[in-house]
Amino acid sequence: MREVFTRPKSMRKVVMHYCPGCTHGIAHRLVAEAIDELGIQHRTIGVASVGCSVLAYEYFDCDFQQAAHGRAPAVATGIKRVLPDRVVFTYQGDGDLASIGTAEIVHAAMRGERITVIFINNAVYGMTGGQMAPTTLVGQVTTTSPGGRDPRHCGHPIRIAEMLATLEGAAYVARVSLHDPAHVARARRAVLKAFRTQLEDRGFALVEMLSSCPTNWGMSPREALRWVKEKLIPQYPLGEFRVPEEEARP
Amino acid sequence: MGERILMKGNEAIGEAAIRAGCRYFFGYPITPQNEIPEYLSRRLPEVGGVFLQAESEVAAINMVYGAAGAGARVMTSSSSPGISLKQEGLSYLAGAELPCVVVNIIRGGPGLGGIQPAQSDYFQATRGGGHGDYRTPVFGPASIQEMVELVMEAFEVADRYRNPVMVVGDGILGQMMEPVVLPDPKPLDSLPAKPWATTGNQGRPPNVINSLFLDANLCSRHNEHLQEKYREICRREVRYELVDPEGAEIYFVAYGTTSRVVRSVMNRAREEGIITGLIRPITLWPFPQEPFERVVERAKAFLCVEMSAGQMVEDVRLAVNGRRPVHFYGRTGGVVPSPAEIADALRKVLEGRDPGA
Amino acid sequence: MTHEILMAGFGGQGIMFMGTLLAHAGMMEDKEVTWMPSYGPEMRGGTANCSVVISHEPVASPLVSEPTALIVMNRPSLERFEGTLRPGGLLVVNTSLVDRRPERQDVRLLEVPANEMADRLGSLRVANMVVLGAFVQASRVVTLHSIKQALPEVLPQHRHGLIEVNVKALEAGAALASGGQ
Ligand SMILES: Cc1ncc(C[n+]2csc(CCOP(=O)(O)OP(=O)(O)O)c2C)c(N)n1
Ligand code: SF4
Numbered sequence: 175m176r177e178v179f180t181r182p183k184s185m186r187k188v189v190m191h192y193c194p195g196c197t198h199g200i201a202h203r204l205v206a207e208a209i210d211e212l213g214i215q216h217r218t219i220g221v222a223s224v225g226c227s228v229l230a231y232e233y234f235d236c237d238f239q240q241a242a243h244g245r246a247p248a249v250a251t252g253i254k255r256v257l258p259d260r261v262v263f264t265y266q267g268d269g270d271l272a273s274i275g276t277a278e279i280v281h282a283a284m285r286g287e288r289i290t291v292i293f294i295n296n297a298v299y300g301m302t303g304g305q306m307a308p309t310t311l312v313g314q315v316t317t318t319s320p321g322g323r324d325p326r327h328c329g330h331p332i333r334i335a336e337m338l339a340t341l342e343g344a345a346y347v348a349r350v351s352l353h354d355p356a357h358v359a360r361a362r363r364a365v366l367k368a369f370r371t372q373l374e375d376r377g378f379a380l381v382e383m384l385s386s387c388p389t390n391w392g393m394s395p396r397e398a399l400r401w402v403k404e405k406l407i408p409q410y411p412l413g414e415f416r417v418p419e420e421e422a423r424p
Numbered sequence: 425m426g427e428r429i430l431m432k433g434n435e436a437i438g439e440a441a442i443r444a445g446c447r448y449f450f451g452y453p454i455t456p457q458n459e460i461p462e463y464l465s466r467r468l469p470e471v472g473g474v475f476l477q478a479e480s481e482v483a484a485i486n487m488v489y490g491a492a493g494a495g496a497r498v499m500t501s502s503s504s505p506g507i508s509l510k511q512e513g514l515s516y517l518a519g520a521e522l523p524c525v526v527v528n529i530i531r532g533g534p535g536l537g538g539i540q541p542a543q544s545d546y547f548q549a550t551r552g553g554g555h556g557d558y559r560t561p562v563f564g565p566a567s568i569q570e571m572v573e574l575v576m577e578a579f580e581v582a583d584r585y586r587n588p589v590m591v592v593g594d595g596i597l598g599q600m601m602e603p604v605v606l607p608d609p610k611p612l613d614s615l616p617a618k619p620w621a622t623t624g625n626q627g628r629p630p631n632v633i634n635s636l637f638l639d640a641n642l643c644s645r646h647n648e649h650l651q652e653k654y655r656e657i658c659r660r661e662v663r664y665e666l667v668d669p670e671g672a673e674i675y676f677v678a679y680g681t682t683s684r685v686v687r688s689v690m691n692r693a694r695e696e697g698i699i700t701g702l703i704r705p706i707t708l709w710p711f712p713q714e715p716f717e718r719v720v721e722r723a724k725a726f727l728c729v730e731m732s733a734g735q736m737v738e739d740v741r742l743a744v745n746g747r748r749p750v751h752f753y754g755r756t757g758g759v760v761p762s763p764a765e766i767a768d769a770l771r772k773v774l775e776g777r778d779p780g781a
Numbered sequence: 782m783t784h785e786i787l788m789a790g791f792g793g794q795g796i797m798f799m800g801t802l803l804a805h806a807g808m809m810e811d812k813e814v815t816w817m818p819s820y821g822p823e824m825r826g827g828t829a830n831c832s833v834v835i836s837h838e839p840v841a842s843p844l845v846s847e848p849t850a851l852i853v854m855n856r857p858s859l860e861r862f863e864g865t866l867r868p869g870g871l872l873v874v875n876t877s878l879v880d881r882r883p884e885r886q887d888v889r890l891l892e893v894p895a896n897e898m899a900d901r902l903g904s905l906r907v908a909n910m911v912v913l914g915a916f917v918q919a920s921r922v923v924t925l926h927s928i929k930q931a932l933p934e935v936l937p938q939h940r941h942g943l944i945e946v947n948v949k950a951l952e953a954g955a956a957l958a959s960g961g962q
Contacts, residue, residue: 281730302453303455303539308479318462318475430804600815600843601804687842688841
């Protein structure tokens with residue numbers, strides 16, 4: 175019999191605290207699978223951010239540091255500069271990375287910091303109960319945009335992948351979605367590439383993942399996945415916005 | 425005065441700010457104070473105000489700086505980790521003498537800590553918090569009614585002295601509901617004039633909001649001016665509650681939520697014939713010296729109870745100044761001391777033992 | 782007299798609403814009240830509990846560590862809180878979701894098959910109101926009348942259509958409690 179669902183080696187045997195239908199769990203799994211596939215479990219150091227994934231250090235079976243809100247790329251920089259032959263990744267939400275941590279992420283990318291960033295875009299602040307995020311869609315109702323996000327008042331959603339792709343230091347930048355198995359398979363390949371970019375010393379790598387938050391969107395898990403497909407993807411087009419140079423050459 | 429309504433502490437803070445004439449709020453989400461920005465995101469637009477979620481606490485406090493410098497009544501709120509980020513801005517606000525109200529719904533630390541109630545930011549709040557020689561008045565309400573009144577008063581004090589004012593609570597005060605009677609809103613045209621604000625210098629010389637004094641002598645003179653202002657605040661703005669029943673020998677010292685748990689203990693102790701007093705600082709800075717003078721002759725000992733490892737107790741020791749023993753009992757990290765634990769500490773003090781030992 | 786009431790169950794059972802209604806009713810009777818929820822991510826699908834204190838005097842601590850009355854809506858809540866109830870206190874158990882008898886012998890026990898009763902009224906969601914009706918009847922912390930008066934105050938306008946079934950559930954609970962005494 176073929177085993178179709180095994181726990182990646184670099185994932186611990188614990189119950190995750192994520193809500194039913196939340197795709198944070200899938201994202202974790204993709205990262206763990208990439209670490210396994212590349213055989214880097216024992217030389218990888220993760221950096222957990224502040225958001226629903228704050229407990230990531232309990233789920234991954236590798237060394238981890240927990241960073242202050244938004245500062246994970248700076249913490250990762252510190253680790254990588256001390257241990258350049260280790261693999262360092264951050265795992266950050268959109269409040270963490272695209273709001274309070276914009277300075278750190280932009281400058282890590284600008285420096286071409288050899289780190290891999292997993293960026294979970296679920297269009298809200300999950301952990302704190304569904305407030306507006308910089309990624310919240312126009313018109314989307316959240317607990318701090320009760321009338322829907324009004325671009326005149328708080329701007330249009332921020333497209334992090336496209337923005338960072340303008341920086342030479344960024345070697346690999348992609349946006350993927352986790353709303354169905356085909357897209358998850360593509361996301362898996364992107365995560366692998368992002369780690370390879372680091373292993374091959376090419377520069378900064380980031381994978382933005384469109385992710386669901388059924389709890390704060392007030393939807394069933396299935397509705398939430400459909401919402402990713404129908405609402406998030408049109409605002410946040412999928413694709414690779416920057417790839418390492420050799421690969422880019424025909 | 426209106427009727428009693430049942431209100432959550434955090435929402436009451438938001439409503440109190442509006443009734444004090446505050447029309448601008450800048451903040452960033454953090455538990456357990458999220459209901460303050462959430463409430464204001466609904467309410468401020470209704471009264472012609474502006475709610476803006478900043479990209480960080482650093483940005484939020486600097487938006488406050490700008491708005492205060494432009495002459496507005498303005499507030500921000502956060503919880504411990506976010507308040508740490510605001511310290512730079514607070515130092516600049518104090519240096520540039522800008523009035524504003526900052527609410528800290530304290531949670532257990534250090535670092536990310538937890539989200540449960542704590543009083544472990546006492547040092548940070550009462551000693552200035554950021555760099556430089558400055559102070560901010562700090563109000564520590566113990567009920568939602570008092571919180572409403574003190575938030576409103578905080579705006580008055582801030583404007584009176586052109587200084588940031590802090591209001592500190594914790595997750596219990598923020599999350600609980602109690603009946604409140606909301607004071608009438610302050611008419612906007614009754615708010616103090618701010619001729620120093622940067623509103624465009626039509627018909628007057630330019631105003632500058634600034635905390636830079638490159639010349640040491642000028643910077644020193646500015647500091648002396650600030651210190652004179654702080655001395656005046658110490659003279660005029662001290663607030664406390666003294667519960668001093670006939671026959672009390674042991675005096676509790678506690679503020680905020682902890683003072684309420686202490687009251688439960690006092691009530692039960694009285695049923696057993698043990699009479700105790702309570703000094704409840706309402707302003708944590710300026711710290712009230714007076715109630716200590718009033719009772720120190722009669723007191724056998726003081727028992728300070730906090731949700732911290734012992735911060736206010738240092739001020740209590742300064743106030744008592746060696747004249748009587750000062751004991752301490754505290755719980756940390758978001759654990760609220762239980763009535764049974766405090767009663768136990770009281771018993772030890774009555775027996776002449778140290779509850780901390 | 783100070784009533785210190787602890788209610789516990791899982792998220793979605795309407796524990797917070799039950800507490801809010803009780804506190805509101807207490808306020809309408811000109812009493813001093815406090816309502817304190819458990820808060821934070823632990824509430825996500827997990828446990829929910831809240832403390833309500835109702836008194837003739839200003840409420841000292843809003844936290845209830847040794848309740849005078851305990852309402853448990855599911856079994857884990859019984860496990861967790863049974864030991865904290867004061868001797869002689871009132872223990873209200875939703876027997877629909879608690880499959881064991883309480884161990885305490887020194888308390889007043891009121892058993893309410895709330896889910897079954899609510900189901901019979903046509904809405905499982907009013908199980909909390911069945912329990913509240915029974916509790917109020919047995920404890921007389923506030924009157925059932927005040928609870929009914931508080932309903933339209935606490936329910937948002939767009940839910941006022943639910944008042945009727947809530948009232949029925951309160952009355953069914955109260956009837957059970959008075960029959961059982
Ligand atoms: C300095 C600071 N400010 C605010 C917070 C509160 N906080 C905790 S998680 C979070 C954001 C969570 O949102 P996001 O990064 O989008 O991740 P998600 O929870 O959606 O996965 C915030 C603001 C904090 N811990 N520290
Ligand atoms: S709140 Fe949202 S992001 Fe957080 S675990 Fe739940 S579904 Fe996932």
